[in-house]
Amino acid sequence: VHAAVVRSFDHPPRYEEHSPPEATGADEEVVEVLAAALHPRVRSTADGTHYESTGELPLIPGIDGVGRTANGETVYFVLPDTLMGSMAERAVIDRRRCAVLPRDVDPVSIAAAMNPAMSAWIALRQRIVFQPGQSVLVLGATGNAGQMAVQIAKHLGASHVIAAGRDRERLAGLESVGADRTVVLGGDDPERTAAALGVAAADANVDVVLDYLWGTAAALAIPAILERRPDRGRPLDWIEIGSMTGLELTVRSEWLRAARLQIVGSGQGSVSTREIVAELPALATHITSGGYAINAAMTPLSDVEQAWRMSSGSTRRVVFVP
Numbered sequence: 001v002h003a004a005v006v007r008s009f010d011h012p013p014r015y016e017e018h019s020p021p022e023a024t025g026a027d028e029e030v031v032e033v034l035a036a037a038l039h040p041r042v043r044s045t046a047d048g049t050h051y052e053s054t055g056e057l058p059l060i061p062g063i064d065g066v067g068r069t070a071n072g073e074t075v076y077f078v079l080p081d082t083l084m085g086s087m088a089e090r091a092v093i094d095r096r097r098c099a100v101l102p103r104d105v106d107p108v109s110i111a112a113a114m115n116p117a118m119s120a121w122i123a124l125r126q127r128i129v130f131q132p133g134q135s136v137l138v139l140g141a142t143g144n145a146g147q148m149a150v151q152i153a154k155h156l157g158a159s160h161v162i163a164a165g166r167d168r169e170r171l172a173g174l175e176s177v178g179a180d181r182t183v184v185l186g187g188d189d190p191e192r193t194a195a196a197l198g199v200a201a202a203d204a205n206v207d208v209v210l211d212y213l214w215g216t217a218a219a220l221a222i223p224a225i226l227e228r229r230p231d232r233g234r235p236l237d238w239i240e241i242g243s244m245t246g247l248e249l250t251v252r253s254e255w256l257r258a259a260r261l262q263i264v265g266s267g268q269g270s271v272s273t274r275e276i277v278a279e280l281p282a283l284a285t286h287i288t289s290g291g292y293a294i295n296a297a298m299t300p301l302s303d304v305e306q307a308w309r310m311s312s313g314s315t316r317r318v319v320f321v322p
């Protein structure tokens with residue numbers, strides 16, 4: 001079969017011939033891959049920087065995708081940690097880690113949307129007790145996951161959603177899909193930006209932060225929000241999901257003592273595979289029911305090497321079609 005193959009962590013995958021994958025376990029099955037997306041998680045596996053990375057090579061990247069089974073079903077699947085990822089003409093899936101999709105669904109849109117959508121969906125459903133009527137701040141709202149997070153928070157019943165991010169145009173676009181208020185991050189005066197974020201959070205009495213940035217952005221945002229909190233005894237659930245502005249953050253003791261800040265993370269590990277898999281059918285149904293603006297760039301898998309280089313930092317989610 002043809003596949004994208006990583007032979008070195010400092011070089012993008014190349015389109016090559018590879019031996020076909022074989023199903024061995026009772027729940028395994030070979031599918032024809034229809035679409036597999038280049039999520040940040042896939043990139044970090046392919047360059048060896050993800051926290052789950054084992055350092056083994058060669059590998060076929062791709063953590064999920066949409067495929068067609070031998071009996072003609074279209075399924076969204078999530079792969080276990082494997083060297084035989086989804087960026088290939090065929091992949092071995094585990095029936096217990098997939099959701100059957102309607103036949104007429106667009107595989108490219110689903111492959112693009114499920115991983116970014118899952119981040120907020122799982123954080124709000126599995127990592128805290130989220131109550132309809134609570135208010136949510138999405139920190140880093142202009143990426144694929146952040147844009148989905150705004151819409152999903154609203155769908156799950158958030159009364160008020162603040163979208164904070166760098167890109168003014170995309171922030172403005174979020175106002176028509178659920179953001180009640182936007183805050184522009186970045187600029188020359190980070191303290192002023194943080195203060196604006198603190199004011200917006202105080203006005204909304206924010207209950208939950210979905211944080212895709214962490215690092216330097218969270219270091220400014222947390223004290224700015226806590227200082228202005230109208231009731232510091234009111235719980236503030238800070239869910240760390242991504243780390244676009246740094247893997248590290250120094251947590252000051254007073255943040256945790258002087259306000260009811262509760263920091264948790266959401267991702268592979270803090271949410272078990274069983275819990276993630278249990279959410280797939282509901283999320284797949286929700287996404288296929290439409291309504292989401294999905295920004296996918298359909299790309300032939302044979303162009304993987306070039307697309308890998310070009311798409312770094314791009315906002316359109318690259319989806320490979322074998």
Ligand SMILES: NC(=O)c1ccc[n+]([C@@H]2O[C@H](COP(=O)([O-])OP(=O)(O)OC[C@H]3O[C@@H](n4cnc5c(N)ncnc54)[C@H](OP(=O)(O)O)[C@@H]3O)[C@@H](O)[C@H]2O)c1
Pocket residue numbers: 039040041115116118119140141142143144145146165166167185186212213217241242243244245266267268313314315
């Ligand atoms: N834990 C989970 O379950 C889970 C699931 C999916 C994703 N994630 C993580 O979530 C993060 C975002 O994923 P994604 O799919 O949305 O990626 P993406 O589409 O590439 O978006 C990344 C976003 O980060 C923003 N960004 C980068 N540097 C920034 C800075 N200095 N200040 C403000 N914003 C900055 C970019 O903003 P601009 O628009 O201004 O360039 C871009 O919008 C990644 O870290 C990913 O690994 C986690």
